[in-house]
Amino acid sequence: xxxxxxxxxxxxxxxxxxxxxxxxxxxxxxxxxxxxxxxxxxxxxxxxxxxxxxxxxxxxxxxxxxxxxxxxxxxxxxxxxxxxxxxxxxxxxxxxxxxxxxxxxxxxxxxxxxxxxxxxxxxxxxxxxxxxxxxxxxxxxxxxx
Amino acid sequence: xxxxxxxxxxxxxxxxxxxxxxxxxxxxxxxxxxxxxxxxxxxxxxxxxxxxxxxxxxxxxxxxxxxxxxxxxxxxxxxxxxxxxxxxxxxxxxxxxxxxxxxxxxxxxxxxxxxxxxxxxxxxxxxxxxxxxxxxxxxxxxxxxxxxxxxxxxxxxxxxxxxxxxxxxxxxxxxxxxxxxxxxxxxxxxxxxxxxxxxxxxxxxxxxxxxxxxxxxxxxxxxxxxxxxxxxxxxxxxxxxxxxxxxxxxxxxxxxxxxxxxxxxxxxxxxxxxxxxxxxxxxxxxxxxxxxxxxxxxxxxxxxxxxxxxxxxxxxxxxxxxxxxxxxxxxxxxxxxxxxxxxxxxxxxxxxxxxxxxxxxxxxxxxxxxxxxxxxxxxxxxxxxxxxxxxxxxxxxxxxxxxxxxxxxxxxxxxxxxxxxxxxxxxxxxxxxxxxxxxxxxxxxxxxxxxxxxxxxxxxxxxxxxxxxxxxxxxxxxxxxxxxxxxxxxx
Numbered sequence: 027x028x029x030x031x032x033x034x035x036x037x038x039x040x041x042x043x044x045x046x047x048x049x050x051x052x053x054x055x056x057x058x059x060x061x062x063x064x065x066x067x068x069x070x071x072x073x074x075x076x077x078x079x080x081x082x083x084x085x086x087x088x089x090x091x092x093x094x095x096x097x098x099x100x101x102x103x104x105x106x107x108x109x110x111x112x113x114x115x116x117x118x119x120x121x122x123x124x125x126x127x128x129x130x131x132x133x134x135x136x137x138x139x140x141x142x143x144x145x146x147x148x149x150x151x152x153x154x155x156x157x158x159x160x161x162x163x164x165x166x167x168x169x170x171x
Numbered sequence: 172x173x174x175x176x177x178x179x180x181x182x183x184x185x186x187x188x189x190x191x192x193x194x195x196x197x198x199x200x201x202x203x204x205x206x207x208x209x210x211x212x213x214x215x216x217x218x219x220x221x222x223x224x225x226x227x228x229x230x231x232x233x234x235x236x237x238x239x240x241x242x243x244x245x246x247x248x249x250x251x252x253x254x255x256x257x258x259x260x261x262x263x264x265x266x267x268x269x270x271x272x273x274x275x276x277x278x279x280x281x282x283x284x285x286x287x288x289x290x291x292x293x294x295x296x297x298x299x300x301x302x303x304x305x306x307x308x309x310x311x312x313x314x315x316x317x318x319x320x321x322x323x324x325x326x327x328x329x330x331x332x333x334x335x336x337x338x339x340x341x342x343x344x345x346x347x348x349x350x351x352x353x354x355x356x357x358x359x360x361x362x363x364x365x366x367x368x369x370x371x372x373x374x375x376x377x378x379x380x381x382x383x384x385x386x387x388x389x390x391x392x393x394x395x396x397x398x399x400x401x402x403x404x405x406x407x408x409x410x411x412x413x414x415x416x417x418x419x420x421x422x423x424x425x426x427x428x429x430x431x432x433x434x435x436x437x438x439x440x441x442x443x444x445x446x447x448x449x450x451x452x453x454x455x456x457x458x459x460x461x462x463x464x465x466x467x468x469x470x471x472x473x474x475x476x477x478x479x480x481x482x483x484x485x486x487x488x489x490x491x492x493x494x495x496x497x498x499x500x501x502x503x504x505x506x507x508x509x510x511x512x513x514x515x516x517x518x519x520x521x522x523x524x525x526x527x528x529x530x531x532x533x534x535x536x537x538x539x540x541x542x543x544x545x546x547x548x549x550x551x552x553x554x555x556x557x558x559x560x561x562x563x564x565x566x567x568x569x570x571x572x573x574x575x576x577x578x579x580x581x582x583x584x585x586x587x588x589x590x591x592x593x594x595x596x597x598x599x600x601x602x603x604x605x606x607x608x609x610x611x612x613x614x615x616x617x618x619x620x621x622x623x624x625x626x627x628x629x630x631x632x633x634x635x636x637x638x639x640x641x642x643x644x645x646x647x648x649x650x651x652x653x654x655x656x657x658x659x660x661x662x
Contacts, residue, residue: 096191100184101185101192108185115230
């Protein structure tokens with residue numbers, strides 16, 4: 027899209043959305059936010075970039091192996107759920123505290139890894155839907171008869 | 172056992188992920204899929220034997236306390252339904268091994284059917300209304316993809332129709348849940364049951380119950396919302412149609428049972444006439460709809476609508492006797508109809524058509540396949556000693572015992588039409604001459620149809636056993652306090 031305004035704004039907005047989505051992802055498991063909304067936000071950032079700079083023919087630049095990422099994300103979330111089953115309850119979240127030099131004490135919940143899995147699934151599903159829609163080869167191949 | 176309750180959800184989920192990861196190795200993927208389905212069936216049987224004693228198992232996911240957390244619960248009804256789903260989906264997946272040729276996108280079929288199974292079994296296990304919605308969506312989204320399996324225009328049309336109707340129903344489901352939540356402030360089924368009883372059947376609660384009835388009758392293909400079913404059955408690939416007829420519609424029926432016996436006991440008593448009316452119209456519509464059809468699969472589809480009407484009629488009696496009959500009907504019909512749809516697929520494979528007139532003379536051309544269909548048609552028509560006869564018998568018995576003479580009389584009258592269409596269909600298919608030459612079909616297809624069809628005979632001769640089991644299930648579900656106490660006291 028040849029819009030000067032969009033071209034100027036998009037890179038800034040991309041960074042803002044990515045940082046904010048990261049914030050939501052890290053913040054999410056006990057506060058508003060989480061993997062789902064963070065994933066949506068990341069995908070929106072990527073799509074804005076795509077619309078601005080590669081609207082005509084650039085879909086293949088975003089054609090990463092989304093289906094693999096989707097699988098791994100789902101697998102990660104399931105594994106975290108199974109990890110909870112070790113203590114008797116599926117999806118049970120457990121907290122671990124670490125002391126990292128110079129940073130201090132941080133608490134890691136297994137729910138966080140669950141969120142990362144969800145994040146990966148959401149981004150991958152949205153992006154794979156969009157890249158599939160943009161894949162004009164499907165129409166060239168003949169498509170549905 | 173309580174700790175193992177997530178298995179019917181987790182096993183299909185992890186299998187589906189594994190299958191997606193190995194999708195380039197077709198042999199490995201197929202073996203993994205079939206093995207997982209077998210393990211799932213074994214676990215379902217284990218669950219059935221565990222619930223047989225009357226204990227209700229509860230698993231609190233994430234260790235959240237009642238009534239806030241998401242709860243999985245298994246009583247006898249759940250055990251029965253999970254076994255149905257596991258057995259039928261396994262048989263259909265085995266059938267698909269013969270039905271799909273080598274390059275027909277098998278690598279997509281197997282993961283999808285596991286996601287679908289996860290949704291189905293999750294819907295049966297969950298003790299939480301919102302989670303029921305979530306599992307419905309898991310099940311439906313994979314069904315949308317499965318319905319459009321070959322990408323051709325007919326299937327896309329059917330899949331779109333199914334998708335639009337179900338999106339409408341899902342939206343209504345969500346509206347219903349928020350309605351309910353604004354009134355009672357909980358979504359846990361046991362908690363809902365207690366609170367709704369306290370409030371009593373006010374008009375607003377009856378309307379909420381009606382919304383749920385409408386949503387679930389969409390899934391169960393009851394009267395005003397049955398329109399998607401005939402084309403979905405006849406145009407989708409056979410093994411998917413069989414899962415649809417055998418299991419998916421039963422998820423809707425199961426949800427109606429849970430509403431009527433646990434969640435909305437008071438409001439459903441007010442809605443009894445409505446439910447019975449819907450059931451009767453469905454029976455009549457399904458029976459009459461079979462008459463002008465030429466395609467074997469469409470006849471089976473309308474007959475499914477007809478039979479679902481009978482099941483809903485059993486539920487609408489709202490009594491232990493009616494529930495017993497409905498559960499007997501569900502079990503017998505699930506095996507029967509999926510075996511018949513697979514049988515229709517087998518005949519399609521043999522003759523290359525589902526058109527009855529082109530098929531003609533199957534008895535001479537493929538005696539065994541036609542005999543399998545004969546068992547199904549006789550059972551559907553209600554000829555003793557097959558299971559279909561007893562299913563109808565118990566239902567009519569329950570109806571007459573409760574004094575619903577007019578309604579039961581109408582159901583009985585429609586039984587005559589079902590006798591007629593079953594016989595003429597078989598006659599057109601199996602007798603006579605002409606039609607296409609029969610080809611070969613893989614033995615694996617015969618074996619899965621035989622497996623499912625054998626239950627018509629087993630439940631026919633072992634009717635006492637299944638009836639006793641249905642009574643046990645009905646005993647448990649018509650006493651909601653058992654379920655509520657189990658949830659309250661869960662550790």
